[in-house]
Amino acid sequence: MSSPVDAKLRVAIIGSGPAGSYAAGHLLRHTATELHVDLYERLPTPWGLVRAGVAPDHPKIKSVTNLYERTAEHPRLRLFANVEFGRHVTLADLRRHYHAIVYAVGTPVDRAMGIPGEDLPGSYAATDFVGWYNGHPDFRNHQFDLSGERAVVIGAGNVALDVARMLVLTRAELAVTDIADHALEVLSNSGVREVVVVARRGPAQAAFTNPELRELGELSDADVTVDPDELRLGDGVADPNADPTALRNVEILREYSTRPLAGHTRRVALRFLLSPLALGGSGRVESVTLVRNALGLTADGSLRARATDEQLQIPAQAVFRAIGYRGTPLADVPFDAERELIANENGRVRRGEYVVGWAKRGPSGVIGTNKKDANETVGALLEDLAAGELLDPDPISDEALEQFVRERQPQLVDYGDWLAIDRRERALGEPAGRPRVKLTTVAELLDAIGWGGDD
Numbered sequence: 001m002s003s004p005v006d007a008k009l010r011v012a013i014i015g016s017g018p019a020g021s022y023a024a025g026h027l028l029r030h031t032a033t034e035l036h037v038d039l040y041e042r043l044p045t046p047w048g049l050v051r052a053g054v055a056p057d058h059p060k061i062k063s064v065t066n067l068y069e070r071t072a073e074h075p076r077l078r079l080f081a082n083v084e085f086g087r088h089v090t091l092a093d094l095r096r097h098y099h100a101i102v103y104a105v106g107t108p109v110d111r112a113m114g115i116p117g118e119d120l121p122g123s124y125a126a127t128d129f130v131g132w133y134n135g136h137p138d139f140r141n142h143q144f145d146l147s148g149e150r151a152v153v154i155g156a157g158n159v160a161l162d163v164a165r166m167l168v169l170t171r172a173e174l175a176v177t178d179i180a181d182h183a184l185e186v187l188s189n190s191g192v193r194e195v196v197v198v199a200r201r202g203p204a205q206a207a208f209t210n211p212e213l214r215e216l217g218e219l220s221d222a223d224v225t226v227d228p229d230e231l232r233l234g235d236g237v238a239d240p241n242a243d244p245t246a247l248r249n250v251e252i253l254r255e256y257s258t259r260p261l262a263g264h265t266r267r268v269a270l271r272f273l274l275s276p277l278a279l280g281g282s283g284r285v286e287s288v289t290l291v292r293n294a295l296g297l298t299a300d301g302s303l304r305a306r307a308t309d310e311q312l313q314i315p316a317q318a319v320f321r322a323i324g325y326r327g328t329p330l331a332d333v334p335f336d337a338e339r340e341l342i343a344n345e346n347g348r349v350r351r352g353e354y355v356v357g358w359a360k361r362g363p364s365g366v367i368g369t370n371k372k373d374a375n376e377t378v379g380a381l382l383e384d385l386a387a388g389e390l391l392d393p394d395p396i397s398d399e400a401l402e403q404f405v406r407e408r409q410p411q412l413v414d415y416g417d418w419l420a421i422d423r424r425e426r427a428l429g430e431p432a433g434r435p436r437v438k439l440t441t442v443a444e445l446l447d448a449i450g451w452g453g454d455d
């Protein structure tokens with residue numbers, strides 16, 4: 001017979017971004033059975049894209065981590081950071097020790113455009129750029145050549161707007177944020193004067209949210225322009241899916257199209273109904289060839305962009321593709337290759353295994369969307385718990401389980417260790433009036449815990 005300690009109901013969550021954090025919160029609030037949650041994170045720092053995706057000039061959005069901190073302080077939750085699923089611990093390990101496993105690993109890889117010239121120097125993935133300016137250790141050593149005057153951003157979502165905005169913010173605007181120091185230097189000395197954002201479809205189909213689009217018109221030293229002719233091109237076809245956000249976007253864009261230039265140093269041009277055909281240049285990006293699209297309704301009632309015969313070329317020295325993120329398979333975990341996600345039905349993967357967040361439904365929605373999403377996944381898990389349909393692990397004590405993980409990864413970063421990193425970063429930021437100065441290598445992060453730094 002197992003002792004009460006051994007009989008604890010254990011859930012492993014893989015990934016400490018919004019989805020993993022909300023899932024943990026829901027599980028810990030469940031009152032019928034006490035659940036014990038171990039939150040695994042491959043980086044030494046928690047909170048996923050809130051730290052490594054959300055733009056540095058959006059500190060209010062980042063303050064959602066206050067909520068995640070409260071969850072992490074719960075006595076039935078342990079953070080096992082700097083521990084990677086598939087590297088330090090395997091599925092077989094977790095099935096041996098947990099009643100359920102919840103994947104919350106996000107969708108970390110960029111989508112390619114699949115056009116000639118995409119691999120030329122000067123062509124960049126927004127995922128890499130975002131990771132780099134946010135101090136994600138994986139992107140610390142990436143190089144971005146911003147010496148040219150024009151950059152093109154391909155994409156019509158908030159990530160495209162983040163990239164465009166980061167390219168035109170002034171040093172003064174950047175210097176008060178938690179942007180990585182290496183990026184602050186490069187962006188402050190950038191030669192970029194114009195950023196052209198290129199959307200495949202029309203203004204009413206753009207996936208921008210209203211505040212992000214509005215913010216673009218409020219920058220201290222950058223004008224925003226919209227070609228009225230391109231706005232009109234989208235007018236002819238009524239979009240059956242146009243929602244209030246899309247309609248408000250169109251209003252904001254109309255206002256931009258009539259706005260006189262304020263004579264700022266930099267400019268963001270929002271272009272519509274254009275698709276990239278090729279990047280050109282000898283040895284590096286020098287231009288982008290685009291084709292004009294026309295909107296048309298398909299047989300299933302959706303609105304498609306179809307290429308016309310009209311082509312144009314924009315000289316540009318840097319191109320950023322921001323056309324979406326995709327998931328990558330985890331070892332031994334079912335993967336839906338078509339949707340590029342962990343295969344699941346409403347969050348259920350297979351007995352005892354669940355998925356939540358972007359890894360479950362794809363890279364869309366804001367941070368809060370993951371809360372509702374976590375409700376659904378945790379609901380499925382609790383239903384299966386009530387039906388006696390979870391895994392049947394070997395009983396193990398808290399201490400023995402932690403010992404097991406520490407044997408696999410002696411540099412396990414627990415919540416107390418993360419707080420030491422957090423304190424160091426905040427202290428470094430304080431003299432300059434910044435929220436924090438990010439430590440951007442694993443060695444520096446571990447050094448803040450007092451471990452002498454060893455990658």
Ligand SMILES: Cc1cc2nc3c(=O)[nH]c(=O)nc-3n(C[C@H](O)[C@H](O)[C@H](O)COP(=O)(O)OP(=O)(O)OC[C@H]3O[C@@H](n4cnc5c(N)ncnc54)[C@H](O)[C@@H]3O)c2cc1C
Nearest residue numbers: 015017018019041042048049053085105106357358366367
């Ligand atoms: C550039 C960008 C800017 C954004 N800005 C905003 C914004 O301003 N406002 C807003 O509301 N939303 C924003 N979003 C959306 C928001 O970030 C997402 O909705 C949210 O982060 C998705 O949460 P997630 O937990 O599914 O994934 P993620 O946040 O990606 O978290 C996944 C976590 O899993 C970890 N992990 C991955 N693999 C493993 C493994 N094998 N073992 C252990 N751990 C692993 C990762 O390190 C990461 O910490 C932005 C997204 C991007 C990409």
